[in-house]
Amino acid sequence: MSVRRTSGFTPWLIVVLTALYFVVPLVATAQFSLAEPGGGVSLQAYAAVLRDASFWHSLRFSVLVALAAVLIGLALVVPAAYWAHLRVPRMRPWVELFSILPFVVPPIVLVFGIVRLYGGGVGPMASPLVMLLASYGVIALPYLFRSVDNGLRSMDVPRLTEAALSLGAGWGMVLWRVILPNLRGALLGGSFLVLALIMGEYAIASMLGFNSFGVYMLLTGENAAQQAAALAMIAFGMVWLLIGLLQLLGRGDISANAGAR
Amino acid sequence: MAYLECSGICKSFGHLRAVDGADLAVERGEFIGLLGPSGSGKTTLLRIVAGFEQPDSGTIHLDGRNVTGLSPQKRDMGMVFQSYALFPNMTAYQNVAFGLQVRRQGRSQIKGRVDELLELVGLADKTSHLPHQLSGGEQQRVALARALAPQPRVLLLDEPLSALDARIRLSLRQEIRRIQRALQITTLYVTHDQEEALAMSDRVVVFHAGRIEQFGRPEEIYDRPVNAFVAGFVGTTNLLQAEVLSSSGACRLDGQILDLPKVPSGLRDGDQLELRVRPEHIRLSPQPGSGRLQAVVEDIMFLGGRLSLRASIGRQVLWVEMPRGPGEVAPSPGDAVDLYLPHEVLVAHAAHPDSTVPAGSA
Ligand SMILES: Nc1ncnc2c1ncn2[C@@H]1O[C@H](COP(=O)(O)OP(=O)(O)OP(=O)(O)O)[C@@H](O)[C@H]1O
Ligand SMILES: [Mg+2]
Numbered sequence: 306m307s308v309r310r311t312s313g314f315t316p317w318l319i320v321v322l323t324a325l326y327f328v329v330p331l332v333a334t335a336q337f338s339l340a341e342p343g344g345g346v347s348l349q350a351y352a353a354v355l356r357d358a359s360f361w362h363s364l365r366f367s368v369l370v371a372l373a374a375v376l377i378g379l380a381l382v383v384p385a386a387y388w389a390h391l392r393v394p395r396m397r398p399w400v401e402l403f404s405i406l407p408f409v410v411p412p413i414v415l416v417f418g419i420v421r422l423y424g425g426g427v428g429p430m431a432s433p434l435v436m437l438l439a440s441y442g443v444i445a446l447p448y449l450f451r452s453v454d455n456g457l458r459s460m461d462v463p464r465l466t467e468a469a470l471s472l473g474a475g476w477g478m479v480l481w482r483v484i485l486p487n488l489r490g491a492l493l494g495g496s497f498l499v500l501a502l503i504m505g506e507y508a509i510a511s512m513l514g515f516n517s518f519g520v521y522m523l524l525t526g527e528n529a530a531q532q533a534a535a536l537a538m539i540a541f542g543m544v545w546l547l548i549g550l551l552q553l554l555g556r557g558d559i560s561a562n563a564g565a566r
Numbered sequence: 567m568a569y570l571e572c573s574g575i576c577k578s579f580g581h582l583r584a585v586d587g588a589d590l591a592v593e594r595g596e597f598i599g600l601l602g603p604s605g606s607g608k609t610t611l612l613r614i615v616a617g618f619e620q621p622d623s624g625t626i627h628l629d630g631r632n633v634t635g636l637s638p639q640k641r642d643m644g645m646v647f648q649s650y651a652l653f654p655n656m657t658a659y660q661n662v663a664f665g666l667q668v669r670r671q672g673r674s675q676i677k678g679r680v681d682e683l684l685e686l687v688g689l690a691d692k693t694s695h696l697p698h699q700l701s702g703g704e705q706q707r708v709a710l711a712r713a714l715a716p717q718p719r720v721l722l723l724d725e726p727l728s729a730l731d732a733r734i735r736l737s738l739r740q741e742i743r744r745i746q747r748a749l750q751i752t753t754l755y756v757t758h759d760q761e762e763a764l765a766m767s768d769r770v771v772v773f774h775a776g777r778i779e780q781f782g783r784p785e786e787i788y789d790r791p792v793n794a795f796v797a798g799f800v801g802t803t804n805l806l807q808a809e810v811l812s813s814s815g816a817c818r819l820d821g822q823i824l825d826l827p828k829v830p831s832g833l834r835d836g837d838q839l840e841l842r843v844r845p846e847h848i849r850l851s852p853q854p855g856s857g858r859l860q861a862v863v864e865d866i867m868f869l870g871g872r873l874s875l876r877a878s879i880g881r882q883v884l885w886v887e888m889p890r891g892p893g894e895v896a897p898s899p900g901d902a903v904d905l906y907l908p909h910e911v912l913v914a915h916a917a918h919p920d921s922t923v924p925a926g927s928a
Contacts (some may be wrong), residue, residue: 347692464651467618468709470638471645472665473716481662 330379331541332552338534350535359521367510367518371503375449375496376442381442381493382449387484390454390462397454404450407443416440416509440509445499452498456491457484489554497551501544567630569594569752570615570720575624577610584610585621586776595750597743599763599784602773603799608756608846611773612722615754617641629881632860645711646723652697658684658708659693667715682736685713686745699818703734710742714749721746721753726763739766760800764788772796788844796836797842804884805846808914810834819840820880824857827909830916845874845887847911850897858904863901 341347354360380405389400407415419440423430430436462484469479485492510517522540526533568591577585585607592598600608613619615626617638625634633641643811652661662683666676684690687707697705706726713721726742727735743766746753757763765782772779772787772795780792791797794805807823808817810833815826817839829839849856861877861884873896875886886905890896897903 460654461649461651464647464649465653467616467638468645468647468712469653469664470618470653471616471641471643472712473639475639475663478668483653483655487653541679 334534334537337517338538340531350529350531351539353529354513354525354532354535354539357532359516363516363518363521366516367504368500370437370441370517371500374445374503375499377438377442378445378449378499379453379492379496382446382453383485383488384480386450386453386457387462387480390457391466401450401454408447412440412506412508413442413512415443416512420512433515437509437513437515440513441503441506444502444506444509447532448498448502449495452491452495456488460487489530493551493554497547501547504543505540567627567631568592569596569755571627572611572615573625573627574902575611575614575621575626577607577614577619577621583776585614588624588776588778590771590778590781592752592754594752596765597746597753597755597768599767599770600754600756600773601763601770601800602758604758608758608773609724610776611722612754612756615720616643616645616722639718642716642718643720643722644716644718646706646709646713646721646726648728650697650702650709650724650729652705652709652712653927654697657665657694657696658689658700658711661697661708662711662715665712669716680711683715684708686714687711687741687746702730703738706730706738707741710745714745714751719752721751724754724756725758726755728757728759742766744880762927764800770800772800774799787853791842794840794842794915801886802845802885803842804845806882806884807841807880808839808841810837810839819859820882822859822879823906824859825909826857826912826914829914833916837916841912842915843884843907843912845885847908848884848886848888848906849906850886850888850903851906852904853906853908855910856908857912859902859905859907861905863899863903865899866896868896877903879905 336348339346339348340347385400387396410418416436423436425431430439461560465483465487466479469483473484505519505522506517507519507523511520511523518540522533524534525536567661570590570592571846572590573587575585575588575590588607588611589833590598590611600612601888602608611621614621617633617636619632625632626803627633628641653664656664659680662680663676666679671679673885681690681693686694687710689707689711692700692704695704697708700708706729708867710726723742727738730738739762742755755763755766760923764787767784769782770784771781774795780787780796782790787796787800791800791803797805806819810817810829811823811835812835813829815829817826817829819841824841826841833839852858859879862875863875865876867874868890871890873888873890875897877884877886884905922927
């Protein structure tokens with residue numbers, strides 16, 4: 306096969322255009338958030354956001370809900386994916402297909418379905434908070450499954466399990482001491498992705514009547530444009546913080562060395 | 567009852583009979599080589615002994631106790647895998663310590679045992695290395711130490727050396743045997759390398775299509791294979807077709823007469839006979855008590871210390887292998903030679919009329 310030589314100009318053009326596509330709105334937003342009505346620069350919009358009690362309230366709510374959703378998702382995904390790798394490797398494509406189903410269902414449809422099904426009833430499922438967590442758990446599944454599946458693929462799950470079993474370890478010990486430590490990078494990656502996703506989720510939370518961070522952002526956008534821009538920059542910063550944290554925690558990750566085996 | 571006894575083990579995967587009625591009695595401290603071609607069921611039997619698979623039928627007894635239904639955790643068997651299967655997140659030390667921590671032994675007790683084992687496998691200076699910082703041979707040493715640490719009653723190894731290069735394979739082979747002898751641990755060792763099996767084992771099991779074809783000491787397997795499969799699989803064997811002339815031992819082989827010390831009982835004149843002889847048992851010079859056959863050299867190969875020679879007797883072909891002294895002149899293709907077949911190493915079998923077993927190839 307011959308590789309067609311492109312001139313040095315075209316790739317650069319693509320890079321520059323892409324960069325512009327991402328950077329221009331960001332710079333514009335930042336500029337707008339810092340602008341003073343009479344001209345000049347001030348952090349007033351940021352101060353207003355940070356002083357707002359409902360900002361902190363919604364942020365705390367969303368962080369807690371997102372963490373809970375991640376934990377629920379992991380509790381479902383890790384044992385299932387592990388079992389699929391260990392016992393029914395031939396079924397993996399089906400498990401994978403099943404896990405991406407939530408992608409196909411738009412959140413609004415999902416929450417409508419849940420409300421219709423459980424909303425009028427009694428019992429734990431009728432509570433809005435439980436419905437919210439259940440919906441988020443479902444949304445988290447594909448992301449968590451993908452990363453956990455990748456992590457498991459980078460090790461020889463059946464052999465490691467058998468080695469641990471023949472050394473006398475119980476199943477809990479196998480998961481805790483052998484499988485999970487080698488999944489650390491994968492777990493962190495998937496979890497942070499889901500965390501970021503749920504932090505900004507609007508449709509389900511507002512449908513169920515919660516003042517989540519996503520809802521707060523939207524409301525702010527409707528009422529105070531400049532504060533909304535500041536909020537967007539703050540959210541952007543938080544995502545970078547998460548990524549930085551991920552890099553930090555994921556260091557010394559074993560799956561990165563899997564190729565050396 | 568033997569220390570480790572498998573009786574009537576059967577295991578099918580779908581329609582495939584992976585292990586088909588295996589009986590095996592192993593004495594305490596014995597080193598057993600499980601030898602057989604790919605797909606013959608060696609790994610499956612080993613996994614059944616380890617408890618990773620349940621047999622469809624049959625039982626396993628260890629030290630007089632039925633362990634067939636016991637989970638792998640409770641069997642006290644150490645396993646070494648072809649792929650090492652070291653825990654990638656743990657150092658060599660932690661890997662070896664794992665089985666002891668699971669048993670809730672004290673810290674100092676664990677340290678003593680781990681140090682002792684890493685010393686035994688020659689890795690005392692690599693205790694804090696992670697698996698990916700170790701060579702393949704070193705990883706397998708750690709895996710061996712890990713399996714031995716909890717003092718298992720049986721050691722199971724599934725082709726532990728086949729991922730390593732030839733030289734390391736050779737030295738590690740000797741080392742495994744040395745350690746096994748020192749610890750007097752009952753060992754099952756799966757390999758498809760016949761040299762490995764013959765060199766290491768007290769006794770060898772030859773597998774074929776899920777069945778145990780022969781179980782005996784290496785010399786027995788080599789000198790007295792019980793059937794054509796074992797003869798062809800372990801080492802090289804020449805198969806010669808002959809016709810019985812008289813029940814006293816004379817037989818005809820492509821027009822030439824050869825005397826046998828004895829023919830299998832029940833054969834009559836005119837019956838077909840199959841003779842098996844190892845290439846290295848044939849000589850070019852007269853030996854007392856051997857039968858002579860005239861042959862023509864077809865091809866000759868120089869193998870350094872040895873010569874390998876292909877000769878034909880009428881329509882039958884056989885291989886001859888012999889040591890080569892310094893400056894010795896070898897026959898060349900087309901030469902007529904006399905081949906001397908020692909009587910005691912000729913194995914005669916009644917040939918089945920329908921069996922067309924090809925002669926073993928070099
Ligand atoms: N889990 C399984 N599912 C289906 N078939 C299997 C399974 N394990 C083994 N087999 C089949 O059983 C037969 C025996 O396999 P086994 O692994 O015991 O052979 P082996 O003697 O160890 O061969 P090798 O030298 O290649 O390792 C093979 O045909 C294999 O395909
Ligand atoms: Mg095998």
